[in-house]
Amino acid sequence: MNTPILTTEKLKAFYILEVHSTQKVVKAVNEVDLQVQENEIYGIAGESGCGKSTLLKALAAVIEPPLRQLDGKVSYYVNGMATDVSSLSADEKRKLRWEYVSYVPQGSMSVLNPVIKIKDTYRDFITSHVKGKSREEAFKMAERQLAELGLPLQIMDAYPHQLSGGMRQRVTIALAALLEPRLIIADEPTTALDVVVQRGVVQMLKEIQGRLRNTIVLVTHDMGVHANIADRIGIMYAGKMVEEAPTEVIFNKPLHPYTQFLVNSLPKFGDKSPRDSVPGNPPSLANLPAGCPFHPRCPYAMAICKEKMPDYIPVESNHKVACWLIEEGRNGQVA
């Protein structure tokens, strides 16, 4: 369990925009330290606009202007060897993709080619990443995988618009898992799906992970999905990681006030007591408040919160928090 597969060190990825010759910097990923282990499902949670998707872009090494990686590094561990992603050439990156790391993008509606059938999408995919497969072999491979994942075989002859959103999402995930990558990065795979279909998608991700014993990095804002699938969860707020712990700890003993809001705001069955949402609005990443970015919304904000960002420190071996309340030693007594 303790072999890392993906690490980031002080990763900084900003969008740098020039509007009418004034520079605008959007600090989407700001000094993120992350270590993802082999054979685990790592969840990243946070509100929309907190930099989750940008972090994934950096992890998948698809950084394109205006997004720039200013500092820090992302390393993959290919066969036990650390490889700095930014040092790779485009060709080397291409070789790693889908065989070592694959990416399930947000919005399955728009990623499948609408004018070719699903089986041709599979063929395109197989012929460009695996050498020496004929058309028939590619179709066989696709059929075998669909059968394994319990998807109906009729969809091979369907066009994307003939399938429901949930089915398309599952086809996208199946494609990402086809070459048995060691690392799958999934961006909001269940958002905008309804509950039964969402359950089907989560079930499929778990099944793939169980079979390949690989790693899935899953981003979603739905804490219910995280509770169901993730082994460890990292909470992101305004471009920074604010808390990281095993799933049980995040839900039962959250330490950061923001995590407490996230967990406590969820409605539960059998309990109609009024629930509060997080007060205020998330800050703009182009204009962050000084100090801890959560302080304008935090009910426990102190003077120091407005001046300095707290360090991201471990409270236990597998539980890290960035909050002054913890540094001041009022460990866990904020709630």
Next chain:
Amino acid sequence: MDKLLEVDQLTKVFSFGSITSRIRFTAVHNVSFFLKPAEIFTLAGESGCGKTTTAKMILGFEEPTSGIIRYNGKTKQRKEKVWFTEGVQAIFHFNTFNPLRTVDRYFFETIQNYKLAKNEDAAVALIEQKLQAVGLSYHEFAGKYPNEFSGGQLQRISIARALLTEPILLIADEPVSMVDASLRMSIVNLFKKLRDEFGMSVLYITHDLATAYYVSDRIAIMFRGNIVEMGNVEQVLMNPRHPYTQLLRDSIPQADPALRWAGKVNLNETEQEEYLKQGCRFAGRCPMAMDICRQHVPADILIENVLVKCHLYSGEEVPGEPVTVHSL
């Protein structure tokens, strides 16, 4: 009868294809329900179950194939919309604001259309009052374009705009589906406040059963055009009788890692297959399907004030132990 809105045997048939190979497709089939004053009624179901089509028919965007919609005891006729829209307002899941117009223009336009204020000062005062009801204020809103607000704020602004005519019924079509989980609560809390303080009724259309349970008084579960279970929200969601409701209820991700999903769901049929089914449309996925389910459409059965459309309960006056699908 204190029925604010009554929908009786509403049916909508869509047909497509050419003249020679026409496919008729019943999107909404004999749907009946009513709303009482000061009540939040939820219409829930997965995507493609006909809940939005029902809302469109109530709002007059779509002509029903058959069935009657009564509002305050009056039947709605074509081309007389003003008396209706004054009392019934709608909000939608997508952002309905034009990105090139400032949002306050929508407010002034509504005020003009319904002649709600005599002059500009009165109009501003009215807008201020409605914005305060949703937790915003006029000065942080005037002259801004939609892209300057967050998704949750825009949703609250569209609710404020709907409140201008002082409606007694708000039809909310998936108001929280595009909003973050933490912002969802602020919107459903607003519905509660509108009901308790202004006596408004809300027809809340959603697929999110967790917020539906939290906010609503009564609920109807739709599946492929039919209402399969309807009744008090406590009874329907805490003790679901129809196998589909049980499946839905089980599929809600609980924010508790100790309560993970056990078992599997079967999603191997496409939507069209289910719509064109004979008999019960859920039979293909139902773990307790019997032969009769595949041939005959079940009747509506009333058990303890809950309407259930399922063969499992036919002939039952008083229910025994409810059958569960936890072994799914």
